[in-house]
Amino acid sequence: MTTTQIRPSAATSTAAAQPDAHGHAVTVRGAARRYGSVQALQGVDLDIEPGGFLVLLGPSGSGKSTLLRGLAGVERFDAGTVQFGPRVIADSRHHLPPEKRGLAMVFQDYALWPHMTVRQNVSYALRRGSHQAAEVRRRALEAIESVGLDGKEDRYPHELSGGQQQRVALARALAGRPRLILFDEPLSNLDADLRERLRVEIATLTRSTGATAVYITHDQSEAMALADRIGLLNAGRLEQLATPEELYRHPATSFAARFTGVAGSARGIVRERRDGATVVLAADHILVAASGETGLQPGDDVEVLIRPTATTFVNDVSGPADGRTLPAVVVDVAYRGRGYEHVVETPVGRITGVFTAAARQRGAQARVAIDPAECHAFAIRHTA
């Protein structure tokens, strides 16, 4: 993750935004950017519908900020095209400056003007536009109220908590009624409880304006909770672009599966393909994976990635080895409020996150059922 140095004057809400405008349709084709020897982005294609909420998810260094900054116009791609609706705003010949793109940005470090009050920060971009003073005042107050900061209009940023400062930044973004809002890890400096509350507000307020949103994060649960669609980036490439449900249920690659949460992985050999599922022999046990890589053949070396939601304890500890259950020993148990999460050792490896309402003891023998629908098989590629 990169802490961006862009300041408010570079790309806050702009007068180019039309009142009550709908969100931009965003189209990116072949976006690429290299920094010295690092290919930060390569061949990225994206389509975001007007009013869509796209989350760019990926580990640190995967290219999220580079892509966001290219959309903002504070950086140029080396190759590729960006369109907002039918209008080409960046390609090898055109580069529309940030302030003409009808967009607003919300940053990780809030990027408020320290010498301005809440009201002045929120009004700032509006005052640069062509609005009447009364209109600026009305819109600023409306935005401040929408983020729950009414009564704090005359405070300075240093008189506010981190969460309140981020609310000011959100109000400032919303006040300009932009057609696109770009969020650069806006919750990562806040603690858990506040993150959750502000996340809900970002989701509801942004959607209520009809603006298109692009939001970057490395936190998969935040991405799942916010997105209409997630663009998963890995080493500068778009690994998968899908709804949260598709990404979780049908990860396209083992990276996509791992990045969205696995409780265990088992190596084995494909025995057969049956009704679209892959039957795998792993440590003398059968595992069935309903999805994953297509085109797997009997004899292929594979890994089966098991989602935390795939596992349940079955009561009959000595139950049949029917291919859907594994013998297990409980090695750890953790209280999680609604119940207990267990770590178990099985013949195919360690599996975490086996959830039950009642705790099982460490060292206890158990049997775990594995739901094929929550298992994904991918070929292991051997490099010479």
Ligand code: ADP
């Ligand atoms: P992310 O936002 O996913 O953490 P970035 O887009 O910031 O990823 O970075 C992608 C890659 O490009 C990283 O390897 C990063 O070190 C490199 N990079 C980003 N910005 C610059 C820069 N201004 N100069 C040199 N390398 C950069």
